[in-house]
Amino acid sequence: MSISIIKPGILDTIQDSGRPGYADWGINPGGPMDTYAATLANLLAGSEKNAAVVEVHFPAPQILFRKQSLIALTGGDFQPTLNDIPLPLCQPVVVKENTILHFPSYRSGARCYLAIEGGFATDKWLGSRTTNLNAGATGLTGRKLAKNDELSCGPGKKLSANLRAETDAAILPWRADTANCYNNVHEISCVPGNEWGLLDWESKKCWEETNFIIHPSSDRMGYQLKNEPLKMSNKFQMVSTGVSFGTIQLLPNGQLVVLMADHQTTGGYPRIAHVVSAHLPKLAQLRPSDCIKFGMVKMEEAEKLYQSQIHDLNLLQESCMTRLNEYLCR
Amino acid sequence: MRYLATMTIYSLGDAAVVMDLGNSIDQSLNQQVNAMKVWVRDHPFDGLRDAVSAYSSLTLHYDPLVVQQHYQPKQTISSWVQSYLTKVYDESLTMETDKEETVVIPVCYEEEFSPDLATVAETTGLTTEDVIEIHLAGLYHIYMIGFLPGFPYMGKLDPRIAVPRKSSPRMVTAGSVAITGLQTGIYPIGSPGGWQIIGSTPVRLFDPGAEIPALLRPGQKVKFSRIEKNDYVNFDH
Numbered sequence: 014m015s016i017s018i019i020k021p022g023i024l025d026t027i028q029d030s031g032r033p034g035y036a037d038w039g040i041n042p043g044g045p046m047d048t049y050a051a052t053l054a055n056l057l058a059g060s061e062k063n064a065a066v067v068e069v070h071f072p073a074p075q076i077l078f079r080k081q082s083l084i085a086l087t088g089g090d091f092q093p094t095l096n097d098i099p100l101p102l103c104q105p106v107v108v109k110e111n112t113i114l115h116f117p118s119y120r121s122g123a124r125c126y127l128a129i130e131g132g133f134a135t136d137k138w139l140g141s142r143t144t145n146l147n148a149g150a151t152g153l154t155g156r157k158l159a160k161n162d163e164l165s166c167g168p169g170k171k172l173s174a175n176l177r178a179e180t181d182a183a184i185l186p187w188r189a190d191t192a193n194c195y196n197n198v199h200e201i202s203c204v205p206g207n208e209w210g211l212l213d214w215e216s217k218k219c220w221e222e223t224n225f226i227i228h229p230s231s232d233r234m235g236y237q238l239k240n241e242p243l244k245m246s247n248k249f250q251m252v253s254t255g256v257s258f259g260t261i262q263l264l265p266n267g268q269l270v271v272l273m274a275d276h277q278t279t280g281g282y283p284r285i286a287h288v289v290s291a292h293l294p295k296l297a298q299l300r301p302s303d304c305i306k307f308g309m310v311k312m313e314e315a316e317k318l319y320q321s322q323i324h325d326l327n328l329l330q331e332s333c334m335t336r337l338n339e340y341l342c343r
Numbered sequence: 344m345r346y347l348a349t350m351t352i353y354s355l356g357d358a359a360v361v362m363d364l365g366n367s368i369d370q371s372l373n374q375q376v377n378a379m380k381v382w383v384r385d386h387p388f389d390g391l392r393d394a395v396s397a398y399s400s401l402t403l404h405y406d407p408l409v410v411q412q413h414y415q416p417k418q419t420i421s422s423w424v425q426s427y428l429t430k431v432y433d434e435s436l437t438m439e440t441d442k443e444e445t446v447v448i449p450v451c452y453e454e455e456f457s458p459d460l461a462t463v464a465e466t467t468g469l470t471t472e473d474v475i476e477i478h479l480a481g482l483y484h485i486y487m488i489g490f491l492p493g494f495p496y497m498g499k500l501d502p503r504i505a506v507p508r509k510s511s512p513r514m515v516t517a518g519s520v521a522i523t524g525l526q527t528g529i530y531p532i533g534s535p536g537g538w539q540i541i542g543s544t545p546v547r548l549f550d551p552g553a554e555i556p557a558l559l560r561p562g563q564k565v566k567f568s569r570i571e572k573n574d575y576v577n578f579d580h
Contacts, residue, residue, distance in 0.1 A: 033404065036395040037380075038549075038557035039488040039531075042404075138551065148492040149532055150551040207353045207361070252368055253489065253496075255395035255402025257359045279397050279489035287356030290407070312419045315357040316407055323408050 014079050014163040015129060019113065022074035024233075025158040027133055028126075030063040032141035036255070036278040043143040046124050046233060046274045049194050049294035050088035052326055054128030056333045057085030057105045057189060062326070064132025064167070065142040067158070069125050073116035074158065076127070080110045082166070083130035083176060087191075089122025089298060095182040103191055105337070107176045107183040122298040131167035146233075146275070176341065187336050189329055194294055194322060199224075199303065201292050202310045202318070206261065206284030208249065216243035220285070224304040225269065231301055233275040238305065242267025245283065253281035259288035259296075271296065291318035352428055354421045358392075358407055362428045363400040368498060368525070370484050372399040377562040378435040386434075388427055389413040396561050397487045398496075403428065445482065445564040448529070448544050450520050451575040452478075456543035459509070463522070463539050466506050475569070477501045478541060483527060483565045493531035493549030493557035497565055500525045508537040518543045520567070531557070545570075545578035 018025070028051060031044025045051035045068055052062045067076075073091045078084075085105050086093050093100040096112045102125075108114070116125070135142050138154035149155060153162070176183065212220070219241050228237035243263055256262070260272045262282035271288060272280070274297075288296055289310065299305065310318075349365035362379070364372045376396045383394045383403065390409030395402040407420045416423035452460065452475045464471045483497035490496075500522055508523040512535040515521070519530040521538030530536055531549035548558045559565070570578075 033392040036393050037488055037560055038555075039490065039492040039494055040556070042393065139556075147532070147534070148551055148556075149549070155551070204354065204357060207351075207355075251366055252398040253487065254361055254363065254397045254400040255355065255359065255404075257356050257402075257404065259356050277490055278395055279487060284355070287354075290357050312354060312357060312421050316411075316420050319357060319407055320411065 015082060015133075015166040016164050017077045017079060018158050018160055018162045019075040019077050021158050021160055021162075022069050022116075023072050024070045025074050026068050026144035026146075027065050027135050027142050027153050027158075028068045028144065029065040029132075029142045031143050031274075032139050032145070035139055039278055040139065040145065040148055041276060041278050043141075043145055044274055045126065046297035047088050047126070047294045049191075049322065049326070050124070050298075051126045051128075053103065053189055053191065053329065054085045054087040054126040055132065056326070056330045057087070057103065058083050058128040059105070059130045059333070059337050060128055060132045062330065064128065065135060067127040067133065067164075069116070069127065070123065071116065071119045071125075073125065076114040078108045078110060078112050078114065082108050084108055085128050087126045087128075087189075089125040090120040091116035091125050092118045092120050093125070098180075098182045100182060101184060101188065103189040104187065105185040105333075107185065109181045112181045123300045124297060129166045133164050134167045135164060185336075185340060189333075193325055194291075195298065198295050198298065200306050200308060201296055202289045202308050202315070203261065203286035204289060204312055204315050205309060206286045208245075208251075208263070208283035209285055211245045211247060211249055211283065212263075212285065213244050213246040216245075219243060220307060221309075224306050227299055227301050227303050227305065229301040233273055235273050235276060236271040236296070236299075238269040238271065240268070243269065243285070249283060251281060251283065253279040256280040256284070257287060259290065259293055260284055261286045261288065273297070289315035289318055291315070291322045350432075352425045354425070355402060357421060359402055359404045360421060360424045360428060361400050361402045362432060365399045368398050368486065373484065373486050374440065374562065375435065376401050378438045378440050379431050381440070382431050382435045382438060386431075388424075397489070401428070401431075443563045445566050446559060447566050447568050448520075448546055449570040449574065449578070450542040450544050450567045451570050451572055452542040453572050455572075456575070457541045459521075459539035460541045463504060463506050463541060467504055469503065474504050474541065477504050478522065478527065479567050479569055481527075481567075485559055485561050485563045485565060487561050488557060488559065491530065491532055491534050491549075492551075493559065494528055495548075495559045495565065496526055496528055498526045500527050506539055509539065512537040515540060516543070518545060518548070520544055542567075543575070545575045545580075547580060
């Protein structure tokens with residue numbers, strides 16, 4: 014086994030790139046809340062970009078590394094330490110066997126990702142290792158991590174075998190710059206939803222000019238937002254249609270909900286807007302009582318933002334591999 | 344080509360598009376949607392992640408980067424997928440659709456399995472026996488699966504037993520057979536729910552360990568058959 018959970022956090026789950034293709038059975042694709050951070054963690058740890066990672070929330074778990082491993086932590090900053098040595102985010106680390114990862118205090122963000130070289134090799138359900146908390150699947154595809162869970166990792170490239178950790182944590186000397194992805198973290202761009210035009214003038218003004226606050230009842234299924242109630246200029250009845258990660262629905266009480274990674278497959282409320290794909294990672298790192306300022310962009314712009322984000326990740330993938338290989342041959 | 348005046352195509356964010364044939368609960372529109380989905384499954388484009396059918400709409404989820412790389416659309420990626428959907432609609436019009444079989448679901452309507460049956464009877468001014476008979480008489484079309492894994496949205500229910508949902512949801516056990524408005528459904532797993540429970544089926548609608556976890560799929564027909572408590576308890580899975 015590669016790691017053991019000494020003490021679980023409030024919500025630690027296994028996430029890979031999700032389980033698309035089963036909406037006909039009412040099973041949603043799930044996947045990490047912050048796909049950018051999850052991918053980045055994998056790249057830094059020398060894994061495939063879709064490998065399974067552990068997504069943790071604060072209070073976060075204590076994890077024992079049973080053998081030497083190449084790991085990376087990305088996303089929310091919960092001040093990680095390894096045997097009391099502070100660990101940086103977005104930087105590969107070779108951890109020695111029998112060391113303990115701990116997240117003693119909260120600093121920023123909402124979700125932190127732990128990747129390990131080779132990826133976590135938990136059982137798959139319907140082609141994916143992603144945890145689905147409401148389908149009753151067995152093992153870690155159906156529940157959060159618990160005390161004494163043991164996880165192994167895939168074979169990977171075994172880069173870590175050549176990287177001897179002389180200390181408990183050997184922090185490798187390169188770091189990914191994530192500023193492009195997380196700049197202006199409260200400003201979330203959207204494209205208009207099909208029912209945007211049905212909002213009355215005052216509601217559109219409220220959307221454009223005021224901040225929305227994330228309500229404490231928000232979770233991996235959706236973010237409940239709080240603001241002055243929005244109104245439609247006409248009464249509009251719609252039947253349920255497909256919905257998406259980032260869809261912003263107007264509830265009957267005039268409040269908005271943003272559907273997140275574990276959203277249901279269909280929904281029947283008016284769709285005011287959709288968060289652009291490139292800003293979902295930012296949104297995933299916001300927490301209850303944080304505020305959001307929405308802005309509307311055109312589809313062209315949304316697509317460009319996403320392409321440029323993936324382009325950045327592709328460049329990072331190349332440089333991560335180059336740096337790791339160089340480091341091994343030094 | 345036979346276009347519907349009510350038909351719309353629109354983007355659902357930058358990674359999904361929807362074709363809605365008429366924003367209504369209508370069996371023929373739903374059958375058309377299912378035909379479109381079959382065509383999409385047989386002729387997927389590179390980058391397609393999922394095709395989700397609902398009452399009168401089909402939603403395609405896609406990976407914008409893969410579509411961009413494979414098809415290099417001149418306009419937006421979204422408009423490329425929207426034109427693909429228009430083609431899907433045209434192609435589906437000439438498709439021969441398989442006749443879907445009818446699935447018979449045994450239901451026990453006895454008191455301990457039907458906590459809301461008396462309320463439904465009271466609201467509608469019928470006897471509980473009338474409500475059961477009317478529910479049993481219908482042949483229901485599965486419009487979509489959603490809300491919970493394996494939850495079938497079925498209709499149309501006889502308007503004589505149409506009742507609003509409960510004012511606040513409560514925990515509902517797996518197998519509960521429920522009604523609201525002109526719809527009937529079955530809770531495949533325990534969950535909070537607001538529909539009125541009038542019976543329970545011993546049939547397992549969702550089994551995550553099975554190769555095909557959901558018993559029902561959109562487009563099928565469902566007929567309920569009445570069983571006694573004894574049959575319910577001794578039901579052979």
